Amino acid sequence: xxTVALVRTRLRQTVSFHENIALVAWWAAHLERAGAWIxxxxxxxxxxxxxxxxxxxxVTRKSTGAGPDLTLAPGLRALLLxxxxxxxxxxxxxxxxxxxxxxxxxxxxxxxxxxxxFWSMLVTLWLTPGSDGLWRALFAQFALILPFLLWxxxxxxxxxxxxxxxxxxxxxxxxxxxxxxxxxETPYGKGFDYLTRSEAQSTEALARSQLAGLKLLLLAQVWRxxxxxxxxxxxxxxxxxxxxxxxxxxxxxxxxxxxIRGTATASLLTAWVSVYCDLIWNTLKLAVKGHEYIGVLRLxxxxxxxxxYKPLLSExxxxxxxxxxxxxxxxxxxxxFYPVFARYKTQPWLRxxxxxxxxxxxxxxxxxVIQQEKLLVVGNFSELWNLLHARIFYCxxxxxxxxxxxxxxxxxxxxxxxxxxxxxxxxxxxxxVWTFYGLIHIWGxxxxxxxxxxxxxxxxxxxxxx
Amino acid sequence: MTQFVTRARHAxxxxxxLRTIQKPEHPLDGLDERVSLIESGLxxxxxxxxxxxxxxxxxxxxxxAKGIDPGELSSIGGIxxxxxxxxx
Numbered sequence: 001x002x003t004v005a006l007v008r009t010r011l012r013q014t015v016s017f018h019e020n021i022a023l024v025a026w027w028a029a030h031l032e033r034a035g036a037w038i039x040x041x042x043x044x045x046x047x048x049x050x051x052x053x054x055x056x057x058x059v060t061r062k063s064t065g066a067g068p069d070l071t072l073a074p075g076l077r078a079l080l081l082x083x084x085x086x087x088x089x090x091x092x093x094x095x096x097x098x099x100x101x102x103x104x105x106x107x108x109x110x111x112x113x114x115x116x117x118f119w120s121m122l123v124t125l126w127l128t129p130g131s132d133g134l135w136r137a138l139f140a141q142f143a144l145i146l147p148f149l150l151w152x153x154x155x156x157x158x159x160x161x162x163x164x165x166x167x168x169x170x171x172x173x174x175x176x177x178x179x180x181x182x183x184x185e186t187p188y189g190k191g192f193d194y195l196t197r198s199e200a201q202s203t204e205a206l207a208r209s210q211l212a213g214l215k216l217l218l219l220a221q222v223w224r225x226x227x228x229x230x231x232x233x234x235x236x237x238x239x240x241x242x243x244x245x246x247x248x249x250x251x252x253x254x255x256x257x258x259x260i261r262g263t264a265t266a267s268l269l270t271a272w273v274s275v276y277c278d279l280i281w282n283t284l285k286l287a288v289k290g291h292e293y294i295g296v297l298r299l300x301x302x303x304x305x306x307x308x309y310k311p312l313l314s315e316x317x318x319x320x321x322x323x324x325x326x327x328x329x330x331x332x333x334x335x336x337f338y339p340v341f342a343r344y345k346t347q348p349w350l351r352x353x354x355x356x357x358x359x360x361x362x363x364x365x366x367x368x369v370i371q372q373e374k375l376l377v378v379g380n381f382s383e384l385w386n387l388l389h390a391r392i393f394y395c396x397x398x399x400x401x402x403x404x405x406x407x408x409x410x411x412x413x414x415x416x417x418x419x420x421x422x423x424x425x426x427x428x429x430x431x432x433v434w435t436f437y438g439l440i441h442i443w444g445x446x447x448x449x450x451x452x453x454x455x456x457x458x459x460x461x462x463x464x465x466x
Numbered sequence: 467m468t469q470f471v472t473r474a475r476h477a478x479x480x481x482x483x484l485r486t487i488q489k490p491e492h493p494l495d496g497l498d499e500r501v502s503l504i505e506s507g508l509x510x511x512x513x514x515x516x517x518x519x520x521x522x523x524x525x526x527x528x529x530x531a532k533g534i535d536p537g538e539l540s541s542i543g544g545i546x547x548x549x550x551x552x553x554x
Binding site for chain 2: 197305318333334339342345
């Protein structure tokens with residue numbers, strides 16, 4: 001074996017330390033004593049207890065900033081809002097457990113009913129602007145929390161619909177409904193079905209899961225370091241700790257959103273490099289966050305998929321979408337793509353088109369609308385439009401790209417390995433994916449900070465037009 | 467006995483179909499019935515829709531009311547169980 005091959009093998013072994021049989025056995029041996037007590041069920045109960053504590057403290061402390069007439073004092077939040085949230089979660093849980101006994105209208109469209117509940121609260125708030133009162137503040141506070149819960153409760157209802165929530169307790173669900181690892185509106189690790197399918201059932205599986213989690217947490221710190229380096233050496237941010245070490249040396253790359261807004265100027269080449277740098281920056285940012293959440297989940301014994309898995313090596317648009325933000329994509333697929341695909345049995349190309357637009361366009365846009373809960377609660381539609389109008393075009397381009405890419409992928413499936421050309425063709429495909437996502441991100445970056453016209457003009461300037 | 471023969475025939479047909487949609491770098495032969503097709507890298511989660519179309523066309527399974535459960539369709543065994551339960 002040559003020195004290079006030896007170094008490569010050692011490096012691969014070091015990076016994949018979580019798969020090292022001896023290390024897994026050593027870790028499992030140390031877990032053995034506790035392993036007898038920490039059964040999957042008890043782990044879930046312990047996590048749910050922590051979730052409950054976290055729910056009470058975060059709901060009580062969190063200041064909403066939705067205006068003084070819509071704000072509850074901390075004492076009232078603990079007294080009224082916490083039981084309200086717990087009551088809602090319990091109701092969803094009971095709905096899932098007794099799904100078959102629910103009224104037909106809910107059984108047929110559980111997700112729509114869930115979201116209608118949220119929108120009915122908002123409409124009530126919009127229609128009663130002059131009326132003060134505790135109930136209104138309580139409604140507003142709850143509506144501010146709901147976007148975080150809607151998709152998670154959606155997964156719970158899906159479990160009920162599939163008959164998998166029967167014979168479960170609330171403690172089996174609370175840990176992902178209000179997770180201690182927090183997360184965003186996107187449920188990392190999805191819901192009960194996927195989490196329990198990925199749950200470690202033996203000490204050895206727990207050891208594997210925890211080592212894989214440890215690896216992700218370490219990787220998150222590595223990417224954090226790379227981001228720091230990028231901030232200092234590429235973007236020349238004077239506020240980074242590295243700035244002093246670099247003695248003011250940097251590439252001085254302008255941020256993409258500054259170029260779009262016109263607050264920075266650059267040559268054509270630099271503008272293109274800025275587009276690609278922004279893609280790398282966003283991928284790293286998402287990877288750090290996702291690796292931390294999934295790392296914690298794996299430490300808790302849920303050996304679930306990574307949220308971000310080498311998206312920059314993707315060779316097609318659809319592959320990038322799958323690897324870039326896995327749990328968001330899964331959310332869109334499960335809540336929009338599959339239902340539309342199952343319902344409309346038209347021609348295959350039209351069926352796929354409808355399903356993709358339902359997920360990547362409608363679902364994607366809807367997700368971002370309800371994410372603006374503070375604007376929704378006070379009914380500030382002009383600001384909502386200002387923030388999201390460019391995203392409409394972004395989602396349209398994304399959906400179109402995914403559709404075309406998916407058709408191409410379907411055509412290629414079943415081909416033998418090696419039929420897709422050598423390294424050069426692979427690099428060209430990767431470059432094409434980078435360019436597509438880099439360019440559509442022009443309409444996704446810095447929500448509300450640039451107009452649609454500014455974004456379009458920037459795109460044209462990249463091709464020396466306009 | 468008939469049940470086993472039928473399952474074996476369904477498995478054979480399914481494997482034949484999966485070969486037409488699988489990713490080329492991952493071998494399908496010898497794959498355990500319960501191993502996840504997605505996690506083993508054979509297909510991506512969006513390819514599940516091709517499996518849905520196959521089940522609709524070949525076995526007349528209607529997903530409109532029951533919805534698509536990716537967990538159910540994630541392994542060869544899961545798909546065969548679904549075929550049996552829908553046809554049973």
